Amino acid sequence: MVRCFTLLLLALPVTAAADPGPAVIDLTYAGYASGLHVVTMQSELQLTTSGYRIAMAGQTTGITGFVYHAHWQSWADGAWNGPSVNALHFDSNGVYGGDPRQVEIAFRGRQAVVQALQPPDDGEHTPVPPTLTHNVIDGLSLTALVVHQVATLGHCVGQVTTFDGRQVESLTLAGDGTEMLPATGRSNWRGPTQRCRINARVLAGFYRDENDDPLRTHTEFIWLGNVLSGVPLLPVRMTASSNHIGQVMLYLIGAKLK
Numbered sequence: 001m002v003r004c005f006t007l008l009l010l011a012l013p014v015t016a017a018a019d020p021g022p023a024v025i026d027l028t029y030a031g032y033a034s035g036l037h038v039v040t041m042q043s044e045l046q047l048t049t050s051g052y053r054i055a056m057a058g059q060t061t062g063i064t065g066f067v068y069h070a071h072w073q074s075w076a077d078g079a080w081n082g083p084s085v086n087a088l089h090f091d092s093n094g095v096y097g098g099d100p101r102q103v104e105i106a107f108r109g110r111q112a113v114v115q116a117l118q119p120p121d122d123g124e125h126t127p128v129p130p131t132l133t134h135n136v137i138d139g140l141s142l143t144a145l146v147v148h149q150v151a152t153l154g155h156c157v158g159q160v161t162t163f164d165g166r167q168v169e170s171l172t173l174a175g176d177g178t179e180m181l182p183a184t185g186r187s188n189w190r191g192p193t194q195r196c197r198i199n200a201r202v203l204a205g206f207y208r209d210e211n212d213d214p215l216r217t218h219t220e221f222i223w224l225g226n227v228l229s230g231v232p233l234l235p236v237r238m239t240a241s242s243n244h245i246g247q248v249m250l251y252l253i254g255a256k257l258k
Contacts, residue, residue, distance in 0.1 A: 023047040025228065028254035029238075032186060033245050038064040041250070044258075051079035051088075054140050064245060070096045076140035078107075083152050085145045086110070090138035093118075103165035110135045112163045121166065128168055128204045136163040143222070143235065146173065146196050150224050151232035156196040167205035171198050181223060181236065187251035189236050193223040227255045 024046050031039035041058035059071040072094025078087040086107070093102040104116035112133040137145070142162050149156045155175030162169045176197040183190040202216040218241045224233035238250040 023231070024258040025231065025234075026254070026256050026258055027234070027252065029250045030186060030253050031240070031248045031250045033064070033242075033248045036064060037062050038245055038248060039250075051077065052085075052144055053077040054144070056140070060245075068097050068245070070094065072096070072101075074140065076138050076144075078137070078141045078144065080148065083149055084158075085137060085141050085148060087137035087141040090140065105138060105163070105165055107137070112136050114165050117165050124207055124209075125166055125205050126208055128163075128166075132161070132168045132204055133163050136161045136168070138162060139164055142171070143238075146198075146222055147224065147232065147234065149173070150194055150196070155194065156198075156222075161203075168203045169200050170203050171200045173198055176221065179223065181225065184251070187236070187253055189225065189227065189252050191225050191236075193225040193236060194233060196222045196224070198222070227252065228257060231257075 024044060027043045027045070029041045029043075030037060031041070039058060039060050041056060043054065043056040046053040046055075053075065054077070055073075055075045057071075057073045059065065060068060072092060074090075074092035074094075076087065076090045078085050078089075080086075088107055090105045090107075091103070093100075095101070100118060102116055102118040103114070106113045106115055137160060139162050142160065145160060146156045149158075156173040157175065159170065159172050162171060174197050176195040179193050179195050181190055181193055198220045200218050200220065206216055220239045220241065221237075222235050222239075223237040225236040227234040227236060234252070234255065235250075236252045240248045240250065242248055
């Protein structure tokens with residue numbers, strides 16, 4: 001899964017008093033870069049008092065979809081661990097620029113075990129030492145962590161390491177204040193938000209010919225607002241960095257309880 005989509009989905013806790021069984025939420029996002037609609041994503045979140053499961057599908061659109069066609073399906077599940085999360089499984093497959101890609105990771109005792117990787121690495125990436133894939137989570141569980149922390153602590157905080165089968169990133173999370181977002185032509189949602197800043201650095205697995213790749217160090221933001229009654233704050237806007245598309249801003253355009 002390309003780096004553009006490491007911060008695109010979420011999960012959140014629900015209390016037994018609010019709902020003793022699974023809650024299912026549908027969310028839809030539209031992504032824009034350089035003023036163009038470049039990506040659309042749909043997600044389904046299954047939530048319990050003990051953990052989460054995320055299913056997501058997305059595709060590039062418009063001129064970007066014509067120049068760089070991509071579509072993918074991903075899912076992840078994990079368990080709440082106090083204010084943190086324990087990732088259990090991650091799977092993603094799709095086509096990027098005409099090339100099929102798949103990654104499947106099992107997390108066993110906080111150690112990431114790659115069970116499938118297509119195409120296999122042929123030396124274009126720098127090696128990832130096994131020591132760097134211990135105590136890690138996947139990118140979907142990262143956003144689950146952000147929403148979980150805002151719901152339980154009131155802000156995001158701390159450090160975490162993510163692994164997508166090819167790259168390892170170190171991330172520092174910090175609350176970045178509040179912001180009132182207006183409705184726009186890209187999203188009807190408006191209201192107060194909690195903003196989370198995520199400073200990221202690629203530790204290993206970057207392309208060997210990207211010695212000065214600026215995306216090896218980058219900062220992303222997530223704005224969380226009150227979208228649905230009876231659930232914690234959800235991301236209403238998010239930034240994401242892409243090798244192929246550039247800086248993308250994602251806007252929430254649909255949300256409902258199933």
